[in-house]
Amino acid sequence: MRRLNTADDGFEKAFARVVDQRRETADDVAQDVRGILGTVRMRGDAALAEYTARFDHHDLATPDDWRIEAGACEQAYAELDAELRDALDLAAARIRDYHTAQLPEDRDYTDDAGVRLGAKWTAVDAAGLYVPGGRAAYPSSLLMNAIPARVAGVERLVVVTPTPHGKINPLVLAAAHIAGVDELWRIGGAQAVGAVAYGTDRIARVDVVTGPGNAWVAEAKRQLYGVVGIDMVAGPSEILVVADGANDPDWIAADLLSQAEHDPTSQSILITDDAKFADQVEDCVDLQTSTLSTAKIARESWNANGVIIVVRDMAEAPALANRLAAEHVELAIDGPEAMFAHIRHAGSVFLGRNTPEAIGDYVAGPNHVLPTGRRARFASGLSVLDFMKRTSFISVSDEGLAAIGPAAVTLARAEGLPAHAKSVELRLK
Amino acid sequence: MRRLNTADDGFEKAFARVVDQRRETADDVAQDVRGILGTVRMRGDAALAEYTARFDHHDLATPDDWRIEAGACEQAYAELDAELRDALDLAAARIRDYHTAQLPEDRDYTDDAGVRLGAKWTAVDAAGLYVPGGRAAYPSSLLMNAIPARVAGVERLVVVTPTPHGKINPLVLAAAHIAGVDELWRIGGAQAVGAVAYGTDRIARVDVVTGPGNAWVAEAKRQLYGVVGIDMVAGPSEILVVADGANDPDWIAADLLSQAEHDPTSQSILITDDAKFADQVEDCVDLQTSTLSTAKIARESWNANGVIIVVRDMAEAPALANRLAAEHVELAIDGPEAMFAHIRHAGSVFLGRNTPEAIGDYVAGPNHVLPTGRRARFASGLSVLDFMKRTSFISVSDEGLAAIGPAAVTLARAEGLPAHAKSVELRLK
Incomplete structure (x- = not known):
């Protein structure tokens, strides 16, 4: 101190x-992760099975080895001590309320020039949530990631989590039940992030990957940024x-x-x-x-x-x-x-x-997934917005085009883009 | 076709x-960019001068070689053909209006349990905007990046743009004047992105880097994601x-x-x-x-x-x-x-x-900086949100703590985090 x-x-x-x-962490894990992601992309499920045997000492043989079914999650929830179940339910309800109030509003208006403008928010189709094994296997973390995705309107919610030596944390399963997770895969590490980002024969690809993890997981998310959306590297x-x-x-x-x-x-x-x-x-x-x-x-x-x-x-x-x-x-x-x-x-x-x-x-x-390492200078905590995107839209009337079209023609010509200019000019005639 | x-x-x-x-582009520029960023981080302005001489054939010797002053931007604006000036002004006014309407609202409410919750939006302190030289030196692009930053409330707006063989595009300067850019540096490529992200003796670091660029610029932004905020890799x-x-x-x-x-x-x-x-x-x-x-x-x-x-x-x-x-x-x-x-x-x-x-x-x-390469599945166009961040806040009354505190204690204990539990328990007594 x-x-x-x-x-x-x-x-x-x-x-x-x-x-x-x-x-x-100062470890240079970038090279390792690049190798793992390349292998998962090329060899898919076979690569997942090999890495999971090597790193997690868990054999991906039967379907049960690959996935945990909804029934098992429901059972874990039912078997919880009542006090703990109530606490998780209270947390989930409050997280749901806060994030529901966070949902963005669409915009649609016509301005003075007669141009209709707006923005429409939609959820991503599928989200992948990483849940660490071992020390940091927190059910609260699953709720904090999964509930905003659900509230955003994500239709397919996929959790990946390592089960070292086959061991599963029942609290995490119970939280998955509460949050309404659709798929729960027993894979972890950079290979799990690669699997949901690229997709494999067994696992369909997702659009966004969030959730905490070790240095390998964080680096995998960083390298896959752009292939999928990610939350902040934590x-x-x-x-x-x-x-x-x-x-x-x-x-x-x-x-x-x-x-x-x-x-x-x-x-x-x-x-x-x-x-x-x-x-x-x-x-x-x-x-x-x-x-x-x-x-x-x-x-x-x-x-x-x-x-x-x-x-x-x-x-x-x-x-x-x-x-x-x-x-x-x-x-x-x-x-x-x-x-x-x-x-x-x-x-x-x-x-x-x-x-x-x-x-x-x-x-x-409010979400407990928050920017670290001075990133609060430019980043925000996890929210429904991480699972949504905005489509702007424009509709121009004849009067609107007469009002703003000529300026577009002038600027297009100045930038040396004649087809841009022509597409407006033709409609001005 | x-x-x-x-x-x-x-x-x-x-x-x-x-x-x-x-x-x-399939070129593997990652290695090149890693080298350039490392050199800029270590050797700062001297590295910038060397790269700029080599890639842009422009000598960074006198202060005028480094920076373009506001006076020069104002002059470029004044010397514009009237029709072009009016067109740029119209564009700027309309971009400003659309993005002003986009500003997010803060939240502050007290819920049924007596817990005060909310979120406060603030702008980043400084933003760096990349403006390409050569074919894609578009004044419209400068407006589309700079105006949302200004509307968001960014106090320091820094433009970096290469001036190959010392040549400057007067349209870009005029647009910089309209948008009210604070600093305009004559550097480009991955080295320019590194300079504003890490900061050098001459150039103070920024918090967010946006703007289009070639494969090197895009890769530099990707590698610096996390050191600074960036818009989508385009x-x-x-x-x-x-x-x-x-x-x-x-x-x-x-x-x-x-x-x-x-x-x-x-x-x-x-x-x-x-x-x-x-x-x-x-x-x-x-x-x-x-x-x-x-x-x-x-x-x-x-x-x-x-x-x-x-x-x-x-x-x-x-x-x-x-x-x-x-x-x-x-x-x-x-x-x-x-x-x-x-x-x-x-x-x-x-x-x-x-x-x-x-x-x-x-x-x-609406912004013309938009997600490409099927990234609209998870990403949005540039907006004021790219230059802002959200701080959530919580204030718990005695009644509020009595209502939700015990559940927090239960969950902290279940997750094996006794100090978490104690920090709540002490206040419940």
Whole structure:
């Protein structure tokens, strides 16, 4: 953990190091992934079977080895502990509500020149959702990806997920049942992304691929960008907590640890104007860490990537927050709206002392798939728009053409495109 | 030009070939581009000067060699022929109006559980627009990229454009003046994209890069996706014209040629239910081509990539159009709305006999930067959204936390994330 103070001489340099720090995997996996994608494209299902045997130790032999049927998902849901089932149902309902309110409106209007203009939104035909196996096999993540796709109107929802040594996470199956997933394939890694992007004999291709994954999965999505649509390439999770001394240090420590426990590469940053409060939070982090089952990861993350910044005045916080452009930003202060008005770059903002980030991970409703690694400067969290596209349309009346056609002819000629000009001129006569 | 008929036995196979045809450059430029980007990142302005001397035969020595100042753009605008100036002004005003109406609305509401939720849209701080030199140095293209960025609220608008042998296109400068570009740098190619994405001593980095370019530029954007936001990677232009026999074949021929004249890799497709009309259009294309200054390109494109599909019934058209997912779709029929309702995948649709695609290239208002190469299945045309991002926000009251907090605790525990659970539990006490 590093501790900085905006009053120190070396602050700007030290803060710039925090901003520029690369926590993303440095492994050059690009070459590997290129090879895997090429092989899947060429050899299809046979390649999938080979990679899955090698990487996941799972044999794709019978149809049951390839796919998990809807019945198995329904059963996993039915067998859930009632409290857990209710929690998943509540999360799903709230995610559904928030994303339904997000649906874009079509436009259709005729302007003063008599030209009818508009835009029509439609869903993609099919979406592929990657769900990781192992440590990050989160049912909440499946809901956060699948429900927006469903709300957008996607007709075919395909999940790919590795089942290492054949093991399946029943929570993920239950979430697939709730979200109404259409197909669930037991494949993972770059090969799974390639399979749904290109299509194979067994698996029809999709139009968009979303969902978290390891470095291979992320690189596969990056390489296939353009072949399919993708959500943002995701990096390690991060939180910035802006908290004054009036907070309970134990609450703020828990918030910082809730990011740290995700992964050793996660980052938790506290900005406060109270040095004594900073000390207290530091102590609470140490104390709480020892009680966590995720202590090892949380400690590694906090030690390597944790930062406490003591500012002279909270008015310094928004500028620092905008440079960090963090995935999650908590404003644990009174009247957080005033500061929020100055926050330009953030994935999601949690207003007030009573809104821990974890509430957004599960049940608040907004998406928890958010831009990381300072990408909030230009990217947004996952939404129904990632599963939709807009078709603009134009209809020109005789009067409309008379009003704007001559200018089009002039510009086409100036750009040296005579057929463009002629297509308008013929209609002007 | 190929001619297909849906009544023929071999139609499905032949049509699938049209759909799957790759018209994009097969050159493997990825390695080159990787080298250029790495060099620009490491050596900055010195690398830019070397590449610009080598590829553009332009010496970046004095500040005037590097940048074109606002005064020069204003002068180019003032010196325009009045008709051309008025045409550019009309185009700019109409593009501005359409994109202003496109601005998204923020959301802020409190739901039944007492949880305040919302989303706030903000512009990126800085955008870089690539404007090609040579054949495709189109002022309309500059307007179509720069105006949405301005409307979105981008504060710093940077244009990069190569000036081969020092030559500058005054139309592009005039368009830069109209759009209010802040900086105009005389660099091009992958090196220019790298310069604005990474930043150099002279050029501050931007957050989003858009604009058309050759294969090197497109590949540079693809490789930098994630470092910056980008618009869709663009391929050759294409048009699909759906026209019945009641059209003037000369009009439809001009429409087909208005795509063909862009580039030998462009594609023009006609779908009609009238074989005799198809013959007439074919004749008109030949006749008109001979009169065009762009005849060589148009002929090459039409011969290599042109397609006429005769359908038994116009009801067959939408399904074919959706599989082609073309950049531009003209519906030159009576009552085009009925067919438009069945068009799911298209970049932009031109309704009725009186709406040539070229009107959309210049003055209609909607953006002419549209998804190509069947990407309309998942991508949209350029819009203000490409220069903005959405920050979701959450504020939970005591009652709200009591209502949804316990479910968050349950889910966090189920996912093995105890610090997540604790951050909520502490506040529930």
